[in-house]
Amino acid sequence: MEKEIRLQKIGRRKSLRQRAKESKKWQKITTVVYPLIFGAVLVGLWQGQILHRWFHTDTFTLPLLNKIGEIMRDNMDKILENTGATVSVAVIGLVIGSLLGYLVAVLAALFPKIGMGGPAVLGAFASVPVVAIAPVLNNWTKDLSDEASIRSMISKIIVVTLICAADMGLNAYRGLTEIKPFSEDLMAIYAAPKRTTLWKLRLPNSLPYVFTALKVSVPASIMTAIVSEYFAEYITGVGRQIRENIVLAQYATAWAYIATACLIGIAAYVILMAFQSILLRRYS
Amino acid sequence: MIRKLDKITNKKWFSSLLWVLLLVIAWEVGAYVVAGAKRTPENILPHLWQIIGAAATGKKVAGGMTALQAVFDSARATLFRALLGFFFGAVSGFAFALLMKLSGVVEKLLFPYLMLIQLIPVLGIAPIILAITGDINVSRVVIAAILSFYPVATNTLAGFKAVEKEKYDLMHICAAKTRMIYTKVLIPSAIPYFFTGLKIAAPMAVTASILVDTLQGDGGLGCLLSQSLKHAMSIYVFWLIVFFSAFIGIIVSKVIGWIEYSVSPWRRC
Numbered sequence: 001m002e003k004e005i006r007l008q009k010i011g012r013r014k015s016l017r018q019r020a021k022e023s024k025k026w027q028k029i030t031t032v033v034y035p036l037i038f039g040a041v042l043v044g045l046w047q048g049q050i051l052h053r054w055f056h057t058d059t060f061t062l063p064l065l066n067k068i069g070e071i072m073r074d075n076m077d078k079i080l081e082n083t084g085a086t087v088s089v090a091v092i093g094l095v096i097g098s099l100l101g102y103l104v105a106v107l108a109a110l111f112p113k114i115g116m117g118g119p120a121v122l123g124a125f126a127s128v129p130v131v132a133i134a135p136v137l138n139n140w141t142k143d144l145s146d147e148a149s150i151r152s153m154i155s156k157i158i159v160v161t162l163i164c165a166a167d168m169g170l171n172a173y174r175g176l177t178e179i180k181p182f183s184e185d186l187m188a189i190y191a192a193p194k195r196t197t198l199w200k201l202r203l204p205n206s207l208p209y210v211f212t213a214l215k216v217s218v219p220a221s222i223m224t225a226i227v228s229e230y231f232a233e234y235i236t237g238v239g240r241q242i243r244e245n246i247v248l249a250q251y252a253t254a255w256a257y258i259a260t261a262c263l264i265g266i267a268a269y270v271i272l273m274a275f276q277s278i279l280l281r282r283y284s
Numbered sequence: 285m286i287r288k289l290d291k292i293t294n295k296k297w298f299s300s301l302l303w304v305l306l307l308v309i310a311w312e313v314g315a316y317v318v319a320g321a322k323r324t325p326e327n328i329l330p331h332l333w334q335i336i337g338a339a340a341t342g343k344k345v346a347g348g349m350t351a352l353q354a355v356f357d358s359a360r361a362t363l364f365r366a367l368l369g370f371f372f373g374a375v376s377g378f379a380f381a382l383l384m385k386l387s388g389v390v391e392k393l394l395f396p397y398l399m400l401i402q403l404i405p406v407l408g409i410a411p412i413i414l415a416i417t418g419d420i421n422v423s424r425v426v427i428a429a430i431l432s433f434y435p436v437a438t439n440t441l442a443g444f445k446a447v448e449k450e451k452y453d454l455m456h457i458c459a460a461k462t463r464m465i466y467t468k469v470l471i472p473s474a475i476p477y478f479f480t481g482l483k484i485a486a487p488m489a490v491t492a493s494i495l496v497d498t499l500q501g502d503g504g505l506g507c508l509l510s511q512s513l514k515h516a517m518s519i520y521v522f523w524l525i526v527f528f529s530a531f532i533g534i535i536v537s538k539v540i541g542w543i544e545y546s547v548s549p550w551r552r553c
Contacts, residue, residue, distance in 0.1 A: 034392040061415045117299030121307065131494045131506060132526040135513050139328050219402055227495060246411040254412060262404045269399075 063252040071256040086237040090225040093160025101168030109176035122169040130224050134159050134231040152232040159228040160221050167217040175209025176202045211276050218268050326519050338520030355524050362504040366493035369428025377436030385444040401434050424496045431492045432485035443477025479544040487533040
């Protein structure tokens with residue numbers, strides 16, 4: 001006991017930096033404060049037109065933030081309408097694609113001999129550029145409906161579906177097959193039929209992998225929806241509006257749509273994180 | 285005989301081959317159906333041999349070049365820019381990850397924004413970046429760089445963070461300097477993560493480069509693609525580009541896999 005006290009006395013007083021490093025409270029504060037400072041500096045640079053000087057541009061191509069906000073407020077109805085078009089494409093494609101990808105993964109896991117190559121082929125789809133698929137599907141869906149809005153929506157949904165299916169298939173297959181060896185052996189010892197192994201072992205094990213896939217495919221679905229809008233027949237959606245407005249040299253309006261696209265991305269990610277924290281509570 | 289067949293079906297490449305065959309069969313069946321029902325089947329689903337035939341013929345489609353020559357010529361321009369952007373993005377991504385690992389302040393400052401970059405549809409901003417930089421070539425490189433920056437940075441950072449505490453302890457016991465810890469422990473163990481990032485980034489860089497091509501007519505695959513779609517030249521050029529870009533996307537991740545294999549000898553056991 002005495003020794004300890006003496007040691008403390010001899011020991012050098014910790015520097016301010018060291019103490020800050022060890023204090024949990026300080027750490028927590030800085031995780032919030034530092035990014036805020038950075039954001040404030042960024043906004044300041046933007047509003048003060050210093051960013052414009054750096055990039056050698058003017059307020060016409062890179063409008064000030066308050067101007068963008070103003071335009072967003074003025075065109076609320078139109079922006080919401082286009083947001084609806086983009087989000088519905090992204091969400092429908094994401095749901096169908098993820099289910100499809102998961103189904104392929106389950107089939108591949110059930111029949112490993114034939115199925116092993118399935119996710120690999122799906123993965124090949126993932127590396128095919130969206131720009132190559134989108135125009136093809138535009139041609140394919142020409143006869144599906146007389147309404148240009150419906151058929152171009154279907155073709156956009158198929159593009160998103162393909163991209164999401166590839167992501168989900170690859171990850172879910174890993175989740176369904178990369179299980180702890182002992183648990184697989186245990187199932188074999190119980191003489192569990194394939195179906196039970198699937199329900200009790202493989203599916204629960206794949207759930208975290210599903211979220212890994214979604215973390216990639218949720219932003220990817222929005223990006224894909226936006227890019228396939230570029231090639232679509234019917235002019236609608238956030239991505240198409242960005243392009244149309246730039247063609248018309250209305251950069252401020254284009255920026256308003258870009259801001260909308262960013263907000264969609266952030267909102268989708270927040271929703272996904274909320275779902276994950278609810279559903280994966282058991283795992284952590 | 286049956287045993288021999290069993291041996292073949294157990295091979296790893298067998299199932300991949302089966303799937304590819306299935307896809308080819310599905311394609312051809314579709315092509316036959318389309319050929320019967322449509323006046324211009326080549327716009328929707330031509331037979332595979334027609335596409336291969338279009339690649340093989342010496343017929344001039346544009347500017348005195350055959351279809352294959354035209355595709356390769358514009359592919360060179362597009363892929364070079366994609367590669368350049370990819371290189372810048374990968375290097376700066378690695379540098380940022382290193383910086384964030386070196387200093388906690390930088391990490392806290394930038395990490396939320398790193399997440400934000402991922403959520404911003406960069407391809408949606410492509411036209412604006414074109415307007416800012418004013419030069420199509422520069423904007424191509426910039427967009428490819430931004431797109432490849434994010435996956436590389438986050439994956440490398442995850443790699444730095446995945447180093448076990450025991451390794452640090454050992455290095456401290458050896459009284460290693462910070463530089464030593466980085467060169468001997470942290471960077472080697474982050475290399476696989478870095479390559480994972482590269483594998484995600486590479487197809488994105490190619491996609492970005494092709495997409496930016498379509499924005500302004502200045503050569504490149506994307507430009508050729510939209511011209512061919514508007515029937516300014518043979519539609520088979522379009523199909524060639526579709527297959528070519530798919531092929532590039534697949535081959536690029538394979539090449540990165542090989543590079544990873546060759547720079548990390550400790551994984552070869």
